Amino acid sequence: MNTSAAGLSHPGEEARHATVAVTDLFREHHLELVRLALVMVGDQETAEDVVQDAFERLYLGWSRLREPSNALAYARSSVINRCRSVMRRSAVARRHAPKLAGIPDTGAAGTGSASEDYADLADALLLLPRRQREVLVLRYYADLDVAEVAATLRIAPSAVRSTCTRGLAALARVLGEDRG
Amino acid sequence: MTDIEERLRHDLKKRSERARPGSIRPLRVPSASRRSRARYRLASARRSRAARVLAPAAAMVAVIAIIAGVWLAGQPGGKRPAVGSSAGMPKYYVTLNTVLRGKSGSPALPGTMAGVGPGRVTAMVRDSLTGALLDSVLIAHVPRGEYSTAIATWITAAANDRVFAIGVASHAFILRLQSDGQVASLSPLPAAMSKAISLGPALLSPAGTELAFTNSTQRQLIVVTLATGAIRSWKARPGFVDALQWQGTGNEVLVLSGAQPGPPDQYRLLNVSGTGGHVFADSRLVYKWPFFRSGYNLSNPLITPSGNLLFLAHSVYTKRGGVETTSCRVVEFSPGARRLLRVLYRAHAPSSTVGYFPPCGVVSVGPSGLNLLIEDFGHGTGYGRLDGGRITALPGWAYEDRYPQAAW
Numbered sequence: 001m002n003t004s005a006a007g008l009s010h011p012g013e014e015a016r017h018a019t020v021a022v023t024d025l026f027r028e029h030h031l032e033l034v035r036l037a038l039v040m041v042g043d044q045e046t047a048e049d050v051v052q053d054a055f056e057r058l059y060l061g062w063s064r065l066r067e068p069s070n071a072l073a074y075a076r077s078s079v080i081n082r083c084r085s086v087m088r089r090s091a092v093a094r095r096h097a098p099k100l101a102g103i104p105d106t107g108a109a110g111t112g113s114a115s116e117d118y119a120d121l122a123d124a125l126l127l128l129p130r131r132q133r134e135v136l137v138l139r140y141y142a143d144l145d146v147a148e149v150a151a152t153l154r155i156a157p158s159a160v161r162s163t164c165t166r167g168l169a170a171l172a173r174v175l176g177e178d179r180g
Numbered sequence: 181m182t183d184i185e186e187r188l189r190h191d192l193k194k195r196s197e198r199a200r201p202g203s204i205r206p207l208r209v210p211s212a213s214r215r216s217r218a219r220y221r222l223a224s225a226r227r228s229r230a231a232r233v234l235a236p237a238a239a240m241v242a243v244i245a246i247i248a249g250v251w252l253a254g255q256p257g258g259k260r261p262a263v264g265s266s267a268g269m270p271k272y273y274v275t276l277n278t279v280l281r282g283k284s285g286s287p288a289l290p291g292t293m294a295g296v297g298p299g300r301v302t303a304m305v306r307d308s309l310t311g312a313l314l315d316s317v318l319i320a321h322v323p324r325g326e327y328s329t330a331i332a333t334w335i336t337a338a339a340n341d342r343v344f345a346i347g348v349a350s351h352a353f354i355l356r357l358q359s360d361g362q363v364a365s366l367s368p369l370p371a372a373m374s375k376a377i378s379l380g381p382a383l384l385s386p387a388g389t390e391l392a393f394t395n396s397t398q399r400q401l402i403v404v405t406l407a408t409g410a411i412r413s414w415k416a417r418p419g420f421v422d423a424l425q426w427q428g429t430g431n432e433v434l435v436l437s438g439a440q441p442g443p444p445d446q447y448r449l450l451n452v453s454g455t456g457g458h459v460f461a462d463s464r465l466v467y468k469w470p471f472f473r474s475g476y477n478l479s480n481p482l483i484t485p486s487g488n489l490l491f492l493a494h495s496v497y498t499k500r501g502g503v504e505t506t507s508c509r510v511v512e513f514s515p516g517a518r519r520l521l522r523v524l525y526r527a528h529a530p531s532s533t534v535g536y537f538p539p540c541g542v543v544s545v546g547p548s549g550l551n552l553l554i555e556d557f558g559h560g561t562g563y564g565r566l567d568g569g570r571i572t573a574l575p576g577w578a579y580e581d582r583y584p585q586a587a588w
Binding site for chain 2: 030031032035038039042044045047048076084085088121125136137140141156158161162165168169171172175
C-alpha cells in the first residue's frame, strides 16, 4: 500500500508530493480519461475541459484524499461527475434554445434508422437516461466489474446489474432490435 | 456475451479513439489558479477553525437533544409517533457495517475511493423504536490490502424479526436473535449454497426458511430451502428477472421482469409454491413501471404484504445559484389505481454532502405495511423509520461503509 502521504507533515513537502503524484497520474491516464469523457459527452473539446477540471480538483483536493493510492478511481469518478454536470447544462441549453432557429432535436435523431455503422450505438447511448449511460460506459468501455462500477457511482451492485440490463434492453429497443 | 454487448464495446472503443494523443490540445492555464488555491486554503482553514470552535457547542446541543428525546420518548403524550402507527413494526433492525482500517472515502467528497483492509464486517442489532444498540457480532475479517469494492455484502430479514441472512463476499450466514434482541447464533450456510448465492442480494422468506435470488445473468430466479438445500428455479428467458420482495405468507415473490421484446419493466407476483417453471407463466402482473426512461434515480419499489400499496423513493438533482442540491421523495403508489397516492417524506441535501448516493431509498416495509425503514442520507444519521409519514432518525450507518445495509 502507498503510505508515503501519511508521513508527510510539512506543507511544502505535501504540495510537492501532490504535484508529483498528479503529474504522474496525468502522464499515465490523461488520454484514457479524455476518452472516457468523450464517450460520455460525445464531444472532444468538452471532454478535454472535463478532464482538465477533474485534474485541477484532484490537485487542489490532494491533501484531503484519504487514499492517494487510489487516485485514479477518484479521478474517474470526478470525470463522470463533471460529465454529468455538462450533460445537465447542455440539456437545459437545448430546452431553452429557440425552436425556430432550426436546431435539430438530438433526442430523436438516429432512433429511426439503425444501421451497422459503428457510430450508432455510441450515439444511441446518449439517448439513454444518465444512470444507464454511466453504467454501460463504465462496464463496457472502462471494463470495470460490477463492484467497481458500484463503487464509482456509489450505488449498490444490484442496482448496477439491473441498470445494466435495462440499459442494454433500452439500447436494443432504440436500435429496433431484440436482445434475444 | 450478447451481440449488443459486443457491438457496444466495439463502438465505444472506436468512438473513444477519436481522441488521439496528437489531437488533444495542450492544457490551458487554470484561470486565477493561485487565487483560487489561496481561497480554497483559506476556506479550509476557516472550516477547520469553525469546526474547532463549534464542535464543543454542537456536542452539547446533541447531548441535550438526546436527553430530551429520551425523556419525550418516555412520556405518554410525547412527540414521538403515535403508538398505533408503530404497532406491528419489527422490534429489531440489523445493520451490516464494513469498517476498514485502511482509510475509506468520506461521503462528503463526491467520487471518493474505496476503503481497504484490514478491517471487519460486523452485524449490529438495534432497537427499531429507539435505535439503541442491543448486540453485535463479527461476521468476517477483511484481509489486509483487500479493497471494499471486492467485498459484496447484503442482508435480508424474515418477517418474524428474529432471523436474518447475511452475505459477505462468497460466504452466507444465518443470524438468529433471542427474544430480547441478543444474538442467539450465527451459522454459516454450506459452501455450495453460499457460492450459489454469492452474487446476492438474496431475499429471506417471511418464515426464514428459504432464500430467493437470481443467477448472474438474471435469467433465472432460484429458491433454496435452507434446511434441505433443495433448489427450485424459474426461468425468465428470453426476458430478465430481478427478485425484490417476498409476499404474504411466503408463497409469492415480487419480481421485476419484462416481456420480450423490451426492458424488464413489469412488477409481477411470482408463485413459488410449486417445483419450478417459468417466471411469466407462474406470475401475474401487479404494476407496469411508468418511469422507465424518466432519467430519475428511482429506488426499487417495495410492496405491502397485502399487495395494495407500493413504496419507492426517487431523487432529482438540481442546481441553483451554483449549488447542486439533491432532493428525494418517498412516495406511496396504488398498484390497483396505478397512481400516486401521497408523498410520505421529502429530503433535500447539498450534493456535496451526499456524493453519488441517492439521498434516500426504501429499505424495508414492515409486515403491517405501516412502517418503512428508509435510508436517509440527507437527514444525517443514515437510516430513518417512517411511520405514516412521520420520520424518526435511526442510527447505524457508519461513514466507513461502502454499501450501508440494513434490514428488519
